[in-house]
Amino acid sequence: MESQDTNSMGMAEQVVPQQDKISQDILERGPVIERSDFVTEIRENKNASTWMSCFLILIGGGFGYAIGWSLEMFASSYVSGYDPFSGTLKHFLFSKWGIGGCITMLVTSLIWSVIVLVKGDRVLVWMVGAEYVTEENERQLHNVVAEMAIASGLPKPRVVVVEDPALNAFATGLTPENSTIGVTRGLLDTLDRDELQAVVGHEMGHVLNNDVLYATMISVQVGLIAMVADTIKLSFRSSSRTTSRVAYRASSGSGRGKGKGSAAAAIIAIVVLIAVSIIAPLSAKLVQMSISRKREFLADATAVKLTRNPKGLFDALGKISTTKNRFSNANRAIQHMFFVNPFRDFDRNASELFSTHPPLIERIDKLRGML
């Protein structure tokens, strides 16, 4: 208990410059920036995240194709007198192994997704140390959750509280019928009813938009790409024998395949393989984070749709921006699940490409446009 106190004291000291910066930033922005409404916001963010998901599937499929293509090229280099440039460009780019690789990649990610989805989803609640609360103990929270469920036409989610002074919230559950909404003690103590309703509305928005399912499938795809890329990189690194043999073959033109064409094919295959296994996971991660940020904007807009009160969320985000939100039980694997990112600071620097959440100031600006 005591250690927690000193801890929060320590955090409070760090908060001060942060707070000044944010509130000053808000002040300098002046009045309404860009008028919008929740209908437009919901449509735009849904479309954007759908397109980016298609793009992500393209990255996965393309990565699989590139691997198959390189392997076929590499295998062909063993054939005597093989020349990769003998045919047309179409002939050069087309690869049966590539198509196989593409299909393998997509089917694997689909099967893996199904396995992950079937395995259940109560892990998060357990990971952040949340406790189920009864209606008697947390009457207002239960009521607010019930109200937001009614507004979205969904069954009422289970309600949990994390005993942590940080201001944050999360939603989990792969189907709307089986979902849980959690908030921290700090949030309950700091926000008024309207603000709490807005935050719960945001989480209800995640439930309504099937964001847990969405995020799970996307992280499986990204995880698979990263895993395959790591395997390729690792096999190059560990088996220096292969690499040196290829280099030797390339330089001397010897080996099973004879001729300059074979050597060139081997080098091209390896360069392409290394290049795609560096580029694919990186771009997949970028797209994933970008989707995550769009879904956050979408949940904000959905919260406005459910509460019909942009001011509630505007005020809640304003209050949260003045605090430090790192909470003790959060970890990187689940950071995208929260109302505000439990790891990032909230200033402009948070607008990095690898962030799961948009910077707080951008979310506040969007809401200002809806006020």
Add this chain to the structure above:
Amino acid sequence: MDGLFIAGGVAVAIILYIVTVYNGLVRSKNQVESAWSQIDVQLKRRHDLIPNLVEVTKDAMDYEQETLTAVVEARAKAVSAKDGSREGAIAAEGLLSSAMGKLLAVFENYPDLKANQNIRDLTEELSSTENRIAFSRQHYNDSVNQQNVRVESFPSNIVAGSFGFRHAVYFAVDEAEKEPVKVDLR
């Protein structure tokens, strides 16, 4: 031969489209109906809550008896109007809404009432109930909007028209209810 395949493919695509749109229309029609029944559920909740409220508050607020009496009478009217016509029920609920609003505003003015834990709990229940009624209406109207967009927009309107899906009617709020009542107990 190719032409046959193309024609077949187009036909299958059209049938799939019609099935999808039809199912979407059925879904939104059912959503409108369930949203409507949700309003009733929340109104019932309000009716059940009022006797409780009266029990707890009647001693504490003898100086505001008429506000309380107005709520009790409005509730009685609303309960009896429930089995009558839709319009009658909506009007009676409107009266009850404004009576409740006044009562909640009265609570605001008496700090000693706010200090009472029982009354605080009840007030939270009351404002939540009023919110729930408002949100269930909002959801009803959202569902109506969704269905109407489907029924009106091209090309789903062709499917809607040929299967007899019609416009749903919005829930219009009664004039008496339009005065905002801000309740803030914390």
